[in-house]
Amino acid sequence: MIRIVETDLGQISYNLERKDVKNINLRVRADLTVYVSAAKSVPVKKIDELVFNRANYIFKALAEFKKSAEHKNATKQFVDGESVEFLGHNLRLKVVQDMNRHVECDGSFVTLFVKDPKNYLEKCNLLNRWLRAEFKKLIEEICIAYYPKFKKYGVEYPKIQFRTMISRWGSCQKKSNSLTFNTALVAAPRSSIEYVVMHEFTHLLHPNHSKKFYQQLSTFMPDWEERKKRLEEGR
Known part of the structure; x- marks a missing residue:
């Protein structure tokens, strides 16, 4: 169940799951979603109040996860020779210009075929979709x-x-x-x-x-x- 709580810091959308738990459990996930689990006996109003009262924590955690994700991607340039961790192996990246976007892997190299080898987002999105x-x-x-x-x-x-x-x-x-x-x-x-x-x-x-x-x-x-x-x- 998706619920929305309005706070002074902004709107919070969270996923509520009813489970056999003693407390109301709130987690902010790395994929920038907010998850709350609570027993069926707990009124929705009480859960909304908890989310409202923890708005500072939620927005801070979301900002940290977003910053971490941006930093992680920023450290990669997606250029020849970069390491790609895949199923326990450190493979090497190759970038080839090709009008037909696709990925090939021979067990040693992961080759990105892209329209523009200098386009960071094109390379990043193609590799992540393939992985x-x-x-x-x-x-x-x-x-x-x-x-x-x-x-x-x-x-x-x-x-x-x-x-x-x-x-x-x-x-x-x-x-x-x-x-x-x-x-x-x-x-x-x-x-x-x-x-x-x-x-x-x-x-x-x-x-x-x-x-x-x-x-x-x-x-x-x-x-x-x-x-x-x-x-x-x-x-």
């Missing part, structure tokens, strides 16, 4: 491969979503039967990405990090701890 498309394709491939393990437990195939997240690699919304994956995972090795997918799928059986959750995860993926460690160490 997102490749990541989406890989995630869907892994999900299809892992789903049979869960189908026998009566789990329906979930809706797969993608988002830029600051504090987690993935999330599971059991109520809506959906899994969300952090697009930043495109830089991680495939084995680590597989761990995140299996982790979130297992939450469809066990919503919290209980002993049963980890027992089930270990049954499906005995080496999950090693995969997780590689992900955390960035290798």
